[in-house]
Amino acid sequence: MQLSEQQQNAVNHTGSPALVVAGAGSGKTRTLTAKFSHLVNIGHDPKRILAITFTNKAAEEMKSRLIEMTGLKNHAFEWVRTYHSACLMILKQHCEKAGYKSPIQVFSVYSQGKLVKELCVKNNVEKKNANKILSAISRAKNFGNPEKYFDLKPGLFSINIKDLYDQYEERLKEMNSVDFDNILLKARDLLRDHTQIRDYYRKYFSYILVDEYQDTNNLQEDLTNLLLGEHRNLFCVGDDWQAVYGFRGSNVNHFIGFPEKYKDAKIFRLEENYRSANEIVQAANDLIDHNPDKMEKKCFSQKKGGVIEIYDFISDSREAEWVAKRIKGLNRQGQGIGFDNIAVVYRTKFCSLLFEKIFRSYRIPYSLKGAQGFFERMEVLDINSYLSAAFFPGDDVSFERIVNTPKRGIGPAMIKKIAAMRTETTSLQDAARIMVKDRVLTKKIHENLSMVLEILDEIVDLAPARAMEVVLEKTDYFEYLKKKVKTTAEFVSKKENIEQLIYTARSKNDLLEYLEDAALIREDKEDDDDQDSSGVSLLTIHSAKGLEYDTVFIVGCEERLFPHWRSIDAGDNAVFEERRLMYVAMTRAERFLYLTHTSYRKGEFARRSRFIDQIQECLS
Numbered sequence: 001m002q003l004s005e006q007q008q009n010a011v012n013h014t015g016s017p018a019l020v021v022a023g024a025g026s027g028k029t030r031t032l033t034a035k036f037s038h039l040v041n042i043g044h045d046p047k048r049i050l051a052i053t054f055t056n057k058a059a060e061e062m063k064s065r066l067i068e069m070t071g072l073k074n075h076a077f078e079w080v081r082t083y084h085s086a087c088l089m090i091l092k093q094h095c096e097k098a099g100y101k102s103p104i105q106v107f108s109v110y111s112q113g114k115l116v117k118e119l120c121v122k123n124n125v126e127k128k129n130a131n132k133i134l135s136a137i138s139r140a141k142n143f144g145n146p147e148k149y150f151d152l153k154p155g156l157f158s159i160n161i162k163d164l165y166d167q168y169e170e171r172l173k174e175m176n177s178v179d180f181d182n183i184l185l186k187a188r189d190l191l192r193d194h195t196q197i198r199d200y201y202r203k204y205f206s207y208i209l210v211d212e213y214q215d216t217n218n219l220q221e222d223l224t225n226l227l228l229g230e231h232r233n234l235f236c237v238g239d240d241w242q243a244v245y246g247f248r249g250s251n252v253n254h255f256i257g258f259p260e261k262y263k264d265a266k267i268f269r270l271e272e273n274y275r276s277a278n279e280i281v282q283a284a285n286d287l288i289d290h291n292p293d294k295m296e297k298k299c300f301s302q303k304k305g306g307v308i309e310i311y312d313f314i315s316d317s318r319e320a321e322w323v324a325k326r327i328k329g330l331n332r333q334g335q336g337i338g339f340d341n342i343a344v345v346y347r348t349k350f351c352s353l354l355f356e357k358i359f360r361s362y363r364i365p366y367s368l369k370g371a372q373g374f375f376e377r378m379e380v381l382d383i384n385s386y387l388s389a390a391f392f393p394g395d396d397v398s399f400e401r402i403v404n405t406p407k408r409g410i411g412p413a414m415i416k417k418i419a420a421m422r423t424e425t426t427s428l429q430d431a432a433r434i435m436v437k438d439r440v441l442t443k444k445i446h447e448n449l450s451m452v453l454e455i456l457d458e459i460v461d462l463a464p465a466r467a468m469e470v471v472l473e474k475t476d477y478f479e480y481l482k483k484k485v486k487t488t489a490e491f492v493s494k495k496e497n498i499e500q501l502i503y504t505a506r507s508k509n510d511l512l513e514y515l516e517d518a519a520l521i522r523e524d525k526e527d528d529d530d531q532d533s534s535g536v537s538l539l540t541i542h543s544a545k546g547l548e549y550d551t552v553f554i555v556g557c558e559e560r561l562f563p564h565w566r567s568i569d570a571g572d573n574a575v576f577e578e579r580r581l582m583y584v585a586m587t588r589a590e591r592f593l594y595l596t597h598t599s600y601r602k603g604e605f606a607r608r609s610r611f612i613d614q615i616q617e618c619l620s
């Protein structure tokens, strides 16, 4: 693998903590992978190198590259993981010390939502607030100190969020479960409170590498500190100009404050952009210059011939039509730029609708990225809930979902009856088993409930893919699906999703391994490999992060849409983050970059974005 001099210098450095301040398209991943391989070459045991990536997909890609480079086997890189995945390993290893029994269940997004909705009902809070409550709980955990967080932000409107948080945690504990954020929080507490465990890992890891360091949150920073041994072999890579997750607790100050924190830190800069033409790199530099408090770097590209154009339309439908025509023109019936190499990016999801419509009528193939996550789809949730209820008898949320799927007369009233039989130590499923054993139910319900329990008993020891097949067969699931959906196309698509699910599950040997993997995938982080990726990509800027295309259209560049009204209302720091988002969007393009805005969107007057003015200033 060829490295530039700047990249090579960073790779060769050892002896003190190092921060690589990298520009967009400067080959961060290449540098990090080369660093890992270099460490192995100079004698580090790869099993003792902790390499933190931002997504599971990035971890897999890094492992494949390392296997190619070193000739070693997959298991040699077992600590190439996301923070969540690494912390789950640690938590599982010491689960009793952390206050759990083995195996710990990781709650899915669906289960979290379900639990919070239940708590809303119980506390007379409107269910529509569930998502806001979940975000607040998540932020409190990632802040690193939930108690303090709620002292600072005690309420959400009139809702006593701290109280709901306590109830939520209690229910998780009862179910021997952790949610996604608890994986980090509980691992942090474990390492903080148990010197022996902490010392073990500090000695074990000979090097810590962190990718996308600009998006680290307080809790992740704590974890890095707790795991870092006396050797202080820490190598972090990132781009503070691309820090765009502040809204969910990331704290770019860890990145900016690195030289202050590690006085002997060596700072490397990767300034050459290998992706975009220089015209695009310079325009993006000029835009980001409007943000204060950032690491200085002089990004440049040796590629010439980039095009940046700004277009103004009367309405959103005109904008969509123009984009479709321009894409047709660029593609020149397959002779020009391939559809796969073109992206239309926008600030918020709703913007995709008009483009989907117009692309269909212009027969432009497209793929909508970051649509409903694969694991959030109804049919996938149904099947996974069967597996989860079988493996985790304490998982009330999954049991409640499957007990009447397909419909078998065990509706909400019956569930209430079962729930009433529950004691503090029994789950919904335990209660159902007691009712079946004691024969207290009507004949029909007794038979149906027995059947559900038999399915769960049958699949618990099977390999995940086989367990899924048994569920489909025993519940006649496809017949149920046929009746439930409105069109044949919808049925086919759902059936295909299930086939895909079974196919993916074949690589896993047991239910626990499968369920953990499924719960670790959070699809808002671009782990949407399963989706058809042919055609023009339609995606939000957050999902576009890390990707590259020959041609990029940034649409909807209007005040209050981009920058988003919430950020405008929240103040300067949030607007700086919006500007970084525009920087991310611009630097996805290799050659052609089009920015568009309209005077009317959704029938309302719209004003062009301040970012357009700032970009135009440097173009003229």
Ligand SMILES: Nc1ncnc2c1ncn2[C@@H]1O[C@H](COP(=O)(O)OP(=O)(O)OP(=O)(O)O)[C@@H](O)[C@H]1O
Residues within 6 Å of the ligand: 002, 003, 004, 007, 022, 023, 024, 025, 026, 027, 028, 029, 030, 239, 242, 274, 275, 545, 546, 547, 587
């Ligand atoms: N030394 C190099 N010489 C030539 N091409 C390189 C070099 N390093 C990286 N590249 C190429 O530059 C492109 C950008 O690399 P990569 O996607 O790793 O950048 P990045 O720093 O992660 O970008 P971003 O943060 O903008 O997503 C890739 O196509 C990569 O193969």
